[in-house]
Amino acid sequence: MSTRTTTTVMAHRHQAGAEIIPLSRTAARHTGTRRRAYVLAPEDTRVRVVTRLLTLEADAGGLKKSDYQREADACGVSASAVEKWVRQARKARAAGHPALPEPRAPRCSKVVVDDEILLALHGKSMMAGYLECVARGLVDVHYSTFRNAVVKQIAPDVLAGIQRGERALPQYWVYLERADNPLMDMVTIDLFFPRVRCVDDATGEIVHPVWAAVRERASGALLAWHMFRGVVDGYELDANGEPKIRAAASGILALLGEAFRGWERDGVFVGGIPVRLRCDREALFLTPENRAALMALGIAVDPTNSYSSWENGAHERMHEVIREEALNGLPSSTRGPRTRTGALVHAESAIGFDELTGLLDRWALSYNFERVNSAVGTTPFQYWADRVAAGDRIDRAAPATLAELALPGEKTYKRGKHGIAQPDGTFSSHALMDHPRRDFTLARWPNDPDRREAFDAATGEWVATVYRREATPAAEEAAILARRGKARRTVQTLQEEAKRRYGIAHGPTPPRPQPPADDQQPTPGERPDVADTVEEVDPFAITDNVTPEAPADDTPGSGATPGPSSDPTNRTDETAGPVARMKALRAAEETS
Numbered sequence: 219m220s221t222r223t224t225t226t227v228m229a230h231r232h233q234a235g236a237e238i239i240p241l242s243r244t245a246a247r248h249t250g251t252r253r254r255a256y257v258l259a260p261e262d263t264r265v266r267v268v269t270r271l272l273t274l275e276a277d278a279g280g281l282k283k284s285d286y287q288r289e290a291d292a293c294g295v296s297a298s299a300v301e302k303w304v305r306q307a308r309k310a311r312a313a314g315h316p317a318l319p320e321p322r323a324p325r326c327s328k329v330v331v332d333d334e335i336l337l338a339l340h341g342k343s344m345m346a347g348y349l350e351c352v353a354r355g356l357v358d359v360h361y362s363t364f365r366n367a368v369v370k371q372i373a374p375d376v377l378a379g380i381q382r383g384e385r386a387l388p389q390y391w392v393y394l395e396r397a398d399n400p401l402m403d404m405v406t407i408d409l410f411f412p413r414v415r416c417v418d419d420a421t422g423e424i425v426h427p428v429w430a431a432v433r434e435r436a437s438g439a440l441l442a443w444h445m446f447r448g449v450v451d452g453y454e455l456d457a458n459g460e461p462k463i464r465a466a467a468s469g470i471l472a473l474l475g476e477a478f479r480g481w482e483r484d485g486v487f488v489g490g491i492p493v494r495l496r497c498d499r500e501a502l503f504l505t506p507e508n509r510a511a512l513m514a515l516g517i518a519v520d521p522t523n524s525y526s527s528w529e530n531g532a533h534e535r536m537h538e539v540i541r542e543e544a545l546n547g548l549p550s551s552t553r554g555p556r557t558r559t560g561a562l563v564h565a566e567s568a569i570g571f572d573e574l575t576g577l578l579d580r581w582a583l584s585y586n587f588e589r590v591n592s593a594v595g596t597t598p599f600q601y602w603a604d605r606v607a608a609g610d611r612i613d614r615a616a617p618a619t620l621a622e623l624a625l626p627g628e629k630t631y632k633r634g635k636h637g638i639a640q641p642d643g644t645f646s647s648h649a650l651m652d653h654p655r656r657d658f659t660l661a662r663w664p665n666d667p668d669r670r671e672a673f674d675a676a677t678g679e680w681v682a683t684v685y686r687r688e689a690t691p692a693a694e695e696a697a698i699l700a701r702r703g704k705a706r707r708t709v710q711t712l713q714e715e716a717k718r719r720y721g722i723a724h725g726p727t728p729p730r731p732q733p734p735a736d737d738q739q740p741t742p743g744e745r746p747d748v749a750d751t752v753e754e755v756d757p758f759a760i761t762d763n764v765t766p767e768a769p770a771d772d773t774p775g776s777g778a779t780p781g782p783s784s785d786p787t788n789r790t791d792e793t794a795g796p797v798a799r800m801k802a803l804r805a806a807e808e809t810s
Contacts, residue, residue, distance in 0.1 A: 259295050264319050267293060267300060268307045272317055329357055329367035336372070341383035344368070383521070401602070401610040404435040404520070405477065406496040406533045407470070407503065410540060411448075412578075415550045415568040425571045429540075429578055430470065432477035433533055435496070437605065438591045439598035440582050441477035441489055444469065444664040445575040467502030468625065471511055472664050475623025478515070478615060483587075486603045490612040494518040496530055511623060515615060532593070536585075544581045618680045621671040624661035630675045632656050638672070638684065645670050646690070648697040649682035660684070 267289050275281050281304070283297070290297040303319040311317040329335075334356055339347035348364050351357045357364055368377065410429040418425050426448035432441045446469055480489015495512060497503040499521050512519055522529035545551050549564035556562055586599050594601040606612070631638045633656045637646025645660070650672055657675040668689035672681045685694060 259293055259299075261322070263293055264303055268303050268317070268319050271300070271304055272307060329359055329364055331368050331371045335368070336380055339368070339377075339380055342381065344381075347381075379523075401436055401605050402434060402490045402492045402612060404494050404496055405432055405441065405492045406435055406530055407432050407474065408498060408530060408533045408537070409500065410537045412540075412545055412574065413552045414545060414548055414574065415552070416571050416574055417568045419570040419572045427571060427574055430473055431533075431536075431582070432474060433536065434492075434598075434602070435532065437598045437601040438532065438536075438593060439488060439602050440586055441480070442473050442665065443578070443582050444473050445571070445578060447571070467505050467508075469664050470502050471508050471623050472625045474508075474512075475620050476663055476665060478623070479620045480614070483599065484603075486599075486606060487612065487614075488599070488602055489614075491515055491615050492517060494520045496520045496522065496533075498522050498527070498530060499524055515619065539585075540578070540581060544577060617683055621661065621673075621680045621683070624663055624671045626661050627659045627673075630657050630659055633658060636687070640670075642667065643686045643688065645672075645684040645686055646698065647672075647682045647684045647694055648701050650684050651698070651701060653681050 271281060271285060271289060274285060286297040286300045286304075290300045293300070306319040307317040310320070334354075335347075335351055338350045338354065338356065342350070344365055345361065348357070348361050351364070359367075372380075407430065410431065412427050412429060414427070416425045416427050417423060428446045428448040429443065430446060431443040433439070434441055474495075478489060478491055480487055482488070495517055497519070502508075504519070504521065509519060527534050541553070546553060548569060549567040550569040552562070555564070587597055590596060591598055591601070596604075631640075633650065633653075634644075637644045637650065638658060638660065640660070650658070653674075655674055655676060658672045658681065659675050661671040661673065663669060663671075668686045670684050672684045673679065674681055685691065690698070
């Protein structure tokens with residue numbers, strides 16, 4: 219209602235004798251009673267009020283509502299609050315504690331939303347972030363207070379982006395300079411659509427190729443790449459009027475696993491575990507399986523903002539280089555030469571899927587090892603090798619951890635004499651042959667036909683990396699040969715032992731040994747020839763202080779008077795050993 223209409227109505231009522239109600243009275247009529255303001259009573263006031271009321275209760279035999287109201291008016295709080303204090307004091311007295319109200323939990327009157335609170339809200343709802351903040355001790359307020367503080371202090375678009383998981387903090391939205399970017403700090407992954415007419419080499423059916431690549435950001439080296447057969451979304455067309463295509467999400471995680479596992483050239487290892495992964499918001503990059511696997515490896519997922527291809531600009535620029543250097547000259551390209559009417563000159567030509575795969579493989583190898591990258595001034599591999607030689611650290615994961623990223627196998631295979639037989643060869647390793655079980659499943663890698671990952675079919679535990687017999691590494695082949703030699707020697711030993719035991723159990727009884735003949739035995743008292751006997755050396759004999767004595771001359775008429783040294787009975791001095799003394803006594807007895 220406008221002002222002019224209101225004036226007319228008021229004048230009409232005045233003429234009719236109606237009472238004009240002032241605006242202040244009208245506002246007071248339609249406004250409810252004012253709510254009592256929240257008063258935080260001090261702790262000593264609460265104790266004093268409860269003590270006075272409990273004393274009054276003991277003297278008068280009880281308390282009335284007027285007693286609660288009188289104390290409430292004196293404190294400036296509500297009567298229900300005073301009753302609550304008294305109930306708490308009674309409960310404490312019944313439990314054997316001092317009759318006092320429960321101490322009030324300290325709470326902040328204001329919440330300052332800092333970076334830690336924003337990190338707790340990253341990828342979570344408001345309630346989930348609040349519970350995490352309470353668990354970590356960041357806040358100690360009610361949920362409504364926390365929510366209001368966050369809404370008031372954080373812009374709505376920033377808060378929405380944080381809760382969706384787009385960015386952790388606003389200050390993280392800037393790029394690091396290349397000079398400050400460490401090796402394997404970030405790897406990027408993206409899809410490339412060649413936009414060529416491609417057919418299957420075997421059946422001739424139309425194939426939609428999708429090329430995916432994992433690129434290291436600092437050096438620009440391609441760590442892994444693969445050509446996928448895209449799935450067509452026929453009900454949706456892109457800007458060029460062609461159906462949108464997307465790659466299957468099953469091979470993306472295996473492709474990342476190949477990049478993290480790495481490869482080696484000229485003694486230089488290329489690969490490792492990065493700090494974070496930059497990708498766009500393709501659904502196949504952000505699946506729960508991918509996120510769980512990357513989280514287990516300690517890799518942070520860093521998706522770009524929607525419609526912000528410049529945030530992954532180096533990778534997007536590489537796609538344009540592929541078009542310029544490898545695809546623009548193909549007759550099957552949809553960007554090929556056209557007539558004046560706009561029709562393609564080679565509209566019927568097509569390229570085979572395997573041929574296109576080989577073409578992009580050759581381009582990727584040339585990009586890594588031959589083409590000079592203008593951003594680093596050398597080839598990506600040479601830049602990587604220089605950084606490794608300078609001492610940059612590379613984090614590598616255990617083979618068992620990376621094996622989980624391979625494409626899982628569906629069939630179960632039995633281990634044979636030389637390994638596990640496959641249609642494309644036999645795969646084996648020394649760890650596989652030493653395993654007690656015989657049933658295994660094999661997981662494969664997209665670009666490595668010479669290597670598989672063997673898992674126990676019963677428990678699902680990773681066993682070993684198996685290799686094709688034709689491409690087995692030298693160390694692995696030596697271990698297999700050593701194992702076979704050990705097994706061969708063990709078998710020979712078992713056979714010899716079995717043959718010996720069989721001869722004992724079933725063979726003829728050998729003749730017992732017979733004692734020597736009587737004429738060969740020495741007669742009692744006959745001494746053997748001195749030349750044929752060897753004197754036994756006593757290891758415990760003390761011969762250091764013993765002087766060799768001259769042989770005694772017992773022939774008559776020699777004129778030698780036997781002295782103490784010539785008497786055999788006197789050769790038992792204390793300096794000789796026990797064996798020497800015994801021999802001396804026996805010699806004396808024989809001569810006597």
